[in-house]
Amino acid sequence: MSTRRILVTSALPYANGPIHIGHLVEYIQTDIWVRFQRLQGHRCLYVCADDTHGTAIMIRARKEQRTEEELIAQMSQSHQADFAGFDVAFDHYGSTHSEENRQLCHEFWQALRAADLVAERPVSQLYDPEAETFLADRFVRGTCPICGRHDQPGDNCGACGATYSPIDLIDPKSTLSGSTPVLKEAMHLFVELEKLRGFLTEWIETSGALQTETANYLKGHFLGHELRDWDISRPAPYFGFEIPDSPGNYWYVWFDAPIGYIASTLQWCQANGEQLADWWKSPDCEVHHFIGKDITYFHTLFWPGMLKTAGYSLPTKVHIHGFLKVGGEKMSKSTGTLVAAETYLKHTDPSYLRYFYATKLTSRVEDLDLGLEEFTDKINSDLIGKVVNLASRVGKFASGTGLADRYPDDGGLFAAAAAAGEEIAQAYDACDYSRAMRRIMELADAANPFVEHARPWDLKKDPARVDELRDVCTVALNLFRQLAIYLAPVLPKLAQHCGELLGDPIVSWQQSQTPLLGTAVNPFKRMMDRVQIEDLQKMIEDSREVTEAATDSAPAPTWNDSDEPLKAEPIAAEISIDDFAKVDLRIARVVAAEHVPEANKLLKLTLSLGGEERRQVFAGIKAAYQPEQLVGRLVVMVANLAPRKMRFGLSEGMVTAAGPGGAEVFVLGVDEGAQPGQRVH
């Protein structure tokens, strides 16, 4: 096989938070692939960087009263420590806030200009006059213009799912200062992606760079319509690079982030006397991006468009993975399933996570689920019970005998496992790690019975049979070594232990094809511990506490509603829609409200159903409301309730309210926009 030259990237983590186990799916996936390619003898360069620009960083730095540079330097350090803790080994870890990146952005920009792909036009955006900054959608909250729910995000409604522009929000508020944003116009620069349609269509369909589901997705979602211009500038203030020929405007973070891949490579090249063009402009070099499905379109539309325009290599492959779920649910801070890398490392071994992810990862864009029990079972059964145990059970004998000079008859086990190497390698290369792990475990399953039937513990008792004992150890340890080699991309530490045990470091996939013979065996040292599910539970618990403490600075709405009301009044017997339709609920406006002198609990309300339609209703809300509080309000009334003659007059309906009674009564309101007389459906 010829030697390949391969450049590999993982997505740049944003410098606004710590690495968590969800991020690690990607970095572990990539690191495994890189280690595999190197074992195969290929030249593989793995670069990454922190993604440092954008409003979020600027705001956070401001809040913490330090410079952006200080913030991102600290985040970079913490990210790199986390990655190192999980044996994710980059050749270079840079930052998008580097001089190299600025230069490259400039170069890409000029190429886009030269290709006449840049347009300029004003954009109206909400602006926070107090914080003096334009507001990205997620920094605005307000009332949904479609369904009227309060406190919804600026881009889409969490309640009804409608998407809209933050400009459409009713009563918008800036989440930065709480002030009411104003509409302000500014010039923005756009990349006219539609002009690249021909190229993009062909690349998506024929390059083979994309998984089929991704290609389908792009064709369905983007190529089906005219491609929108991509707004790649942001007006000051913005933490990023100012656009040289457009003072006061900055490149949007997603413009300079992917260029950061190249900038990071460039920094590595400069430090190692290499040429950037050999990695990014050579047809002999493959470029592989590993990303999550959330950033698919940046990497499969904009990025190829930019690379093409600027004359850089297009991605050979964009490997897209799904998200991590924990216990079948989305990770969340409140349940403690959003486990920070640092927290994980305090409680358990990173190798476990690497192996677990490997058993779950396929070449498809699928979410993967981490269940604590499954995790524990897999590690303990596969790694401890099958793989490590193979070495552990003969280790003591083997250090006395060493390995035989000739490989003994093992019934074809070694040869079969060697033959499986090709299939396992193909699975790794295709990112189908779950298949690779399955095959490897089949080999482990075949290896243990050999030891069982050879009964080395009996041989040990008879000094005359020392040669037989040595043969058994030779087979068992060579089978173990094959497993360690095949698992080396996933478990570098285990490979290292194996190398130390046998005095022969694992450096190449080829070592799996030939048994190791005639060498001494070092004393067996424990290679890996069993997982205790309690440790994992503590980790989850710890994560929950950490995030609760952290919410003090950024209060998020929390709900901790009691179950008392439902217990006090259980849900009534089921009714049909027809039953419900009998109740005619109407919006009504309180046009008059007055005390009834002789009544203890009642207020006399006059409700308008629009036009001349008036109803007189006696409502038992005297303890909770003053009449003047109610006048003008919209309420929900039961309009077709049979009139009831009361001591103080006729009541012609009922005002709906919740609560146990007395002062604890809450009249139902309705969101802005409803009209008296409208029926509630």
Next chain:
RNA sequence: GGCGGAGUAGCUCAGUUGGUUAGAGCACCGGCUUCAUAAGCCGGGUGUCACCGGUUCAAGUCCGGUCUCCGCUACCA
């Protein structure tokens, strides 16, 4: 709604171009063993292959339809 994906043993999944009684691991049960990290070995599966219909000598596999679940639905890092 549209697009994408999935539905096979209690759980996690494998089943290549349709071809013998549908498999593995885990869990569970029985037996054995003791070198090993309470590890290991042997044995134990009557699963409507989501459902309905079709093509075929033959369908988990191909075609059509139905149901359920999940994800995505771009100016969000």
